[in-house]
Amino acid sequence: MTQIDSDARSAILTVIGPPGEPAGVYTDQSVEGPRSIVLKWTDGPIHGSPITYYIVEGMTNYTNKWKTIKSGIQYEDTVTAGDPTKRTTILRNLKPGTGYQLRVRAINRNGIGEQSLPSEMISIPGAKPERPPEEVGGGGGKVGALRITWKALAEEDHNGYGIQYLVSFRKKAISESKWENANVTYNGNEYVTTVGPTNYYSIYEVRVTPHNIYGFGPPSDIVEIYSAEDLPVGTPQNVYSEPLNSTAQTVFWDPVPDSRETMKGKLLGYKLNYWVMDEEEEIQAIQAIYQGQTDHAVIIGLEANSWYTVNVQVYNTAGNGPKSEDFHQETYRKPPQLYPTEVYVYSHGPDSVLVKFRGVSTQVMEEPLMGYMIRYYRSTQNIREAENLDVDKANEGVIYGIKKGVIYKLRVLGYSRGGDGKLSSPATLFTLAGGSVMVDPATSVILAGTSMVGYSVSVLIVSLMCAFWML
Structure with a gap:
């Protein structure tokens, strides 16, 4: 066996990414006051890039959602004196009477890291309410009553146990009257008091003040509301x-x-x-x-x-x-029950057509005929968009302002004091065709249209048995 040369190499693999999750998150009391706490933690792995910032997220005992409590915390500002492995930040202006769980996320140039495990719940000492009730109003109710309403404070704004509301009201007058007070001993949003039937629909000034076991919070703005109305006595x-x-x-x-x-x-x-x-x-x-x-x-x-x-x-x-x-x-008798027939359209001018038709007669149960209306509109429009030409009792009329190459629909009706009569049916279709006349392609018989003063009109007679004809 022959000895073979050998060679060896080694390398270090570095994982690059956002920081790992911080560990050992816990809280401590702050010397700044009861609404501040000190939050401490230990960094996780940095994954190739130094940590630059931190985010603190919190969840209260009133919600089940995490939200950002403090962000943009610079790494340099978290150094703990005497213990380089610990990071520290102070959380201020927390809500009194609220329990918090907290967690931390670290950030480097590669992104935001995973959140830490949450801290144990820490409770902020209670205090009197700091927000006034909103949407103070009222009115309505039974005669002789004054109804006052407001939007109750959210639980996280109670700032402690025993939330109640002091409702104050007085009748508005030239000289200020004395405030009357009533206490709503639960987290309600309505108070009704009796002011008497003689004080119907009178203006009252109202305000609502929250309070708990720690004291009174700020009152709402003074608003004006009316007491309940009484039945009207006026007669038309x-x-x-x-x-x-x-x-x-x-x-x-x-x-x-x-x-x-x-x-x-x-x-x-x-x-x-x-x-x-x-x-x-x-x-x-x-x-x-x-x-x-x-x-x-x-x-x-x-x-x-x-x-x-x-x-x-x-x-x-x-x-x-x-x-x-x-x-x-x-009421008047009925309008004309018959509709005009034999409706024909003829060319009349460069932008006008002549319409002729056979009129109607009225019966004893109908109002006497007052005249006829020619109702015309583009075929792409609804009849509610139609224009009307009143021809009085004549059996013909000229429509001006007709556009060449546009297909129109036309219907004629009689009218009386009883209203509009029935529309001619089916609708008559026509267009100014620049000299041409509409012809039935099956029979080559001219259906309608007579050339006058150098122009012509094409007419389409629409019925249940016909299809659209090409111009």
Whole structure:
């Protein structure tokens, strides 16, 4: 056997990354006061880069979530005198009466390291509350009551045991009246007291002060609230109605003054009660509600050619006021029940078309015809976006402002005091085609369109049996 030469090499493997988790986290009392504590720990492995900063996270006995208590703690500021292996920082302004668990995370240029195991729970001594209640307000309730509300303090703002609230109130007047006080002996958010029916809808000044076994905290800002409203005494006067069409009436009245004496509160609106005269009782009335101060309203969904009875009353948060006197009014007869037929469209000018149609006649149960309306709109639009051309009682009319190359839909209707009649059906489609005339490709028969003054109009007659034709 021959001896073979050999060679050996060695190397050190360094893991580069964020610091390892700190260890031995514990707390100690601080000489700075009861709301400060000293937090100590030992560094974990640095993983190739020196530690530059620390983060302290905390969780209280009121929550189950960790949040940052102190951040940006420089490494140099944590050195402990006499023990280079320990790190120290002081946590200040902790919440009184709260228990804390704490943990530490180290940072180097490679990132934020894992958190340490938490410390044992440490309790901060209690103190009087430091925050006033928020959202102080109220109002409403039964007549003769003053209702006061507020947002209760969060548990972590109690600062100790025995949280309660001192509620103070006084009637606002020219000369300051004496504060009345009541104590809410639990962590509630409402207090109701009786001020008497003569003090309906009166302004009161209110404030709420928290306190616990350590003393009183800061009071809330003084706010103004109203005591409960009473039922209105104002009644709408001079109520009358006018038919709007065959299914609607407009009701008018003298508005009720929105004053404390009349409304005994704040006017919210009006309620209209209406029913079919001689066929229904008031107990069967339909009630329509209209908010705000107004002197008229429209009731809809009525039967044509029928008598209705209507009355009006105001309302506030306490309820309804007295009803007005009844008023009786008849709706108009029905609008035209037939629709115009034989609707044709002809070219008329460079931006206009002539529309001709056969009119309608009305029957005894319909209001007399007042005229016709030509309703036209682009085929890509909804009929609610249509424009209207009123031609009175004529059987034709000229529409101006038509765009070339745009397909329009057109329908014609008769109208009367009873409202709009039925629309011609099916819809007529037309377009200004620059000299061409629409032809049925199957028969080559011209359906409609007559050349006039050098222009023409293409017309599409739409029915249930036809498809779209190419221009």
